[in-house]
Amino acid sequence: MTMYQPGDIVLIGFPLGGSGQRKVRPALVILDSGDADIVVARLTTQIHQSSFDIALSDWKGAGPKVPTVVRLHKLATLEKSLVQLLIGSLQQLDRQSISATMRQTYGNW
16 A cells, blocks of 8 residues: 655545545645545645645645645545545645644644
């Protein structure tokens, strides 16, 4: 079974409501605990005004082809079998920004 690292960027099929259909979108791997699922955060090209949305400063180095925002409050647990492609990984500066926001957001748990 493929193992993903936190910070990997994948193309994965996200479910569309209850329709049974999926839309292939980029996502940031947050957690791979070694089973059949991974926890991911959505990536988007849309600029949002939320403290949970982190624009990648080195999106080219990470793999996306266009400027990209990570939506850290839009998490999903999806089957690894839905991953179509590993497209890259966060660069160090972006990894630090994501990590700081994750600690701030979920640190009170």
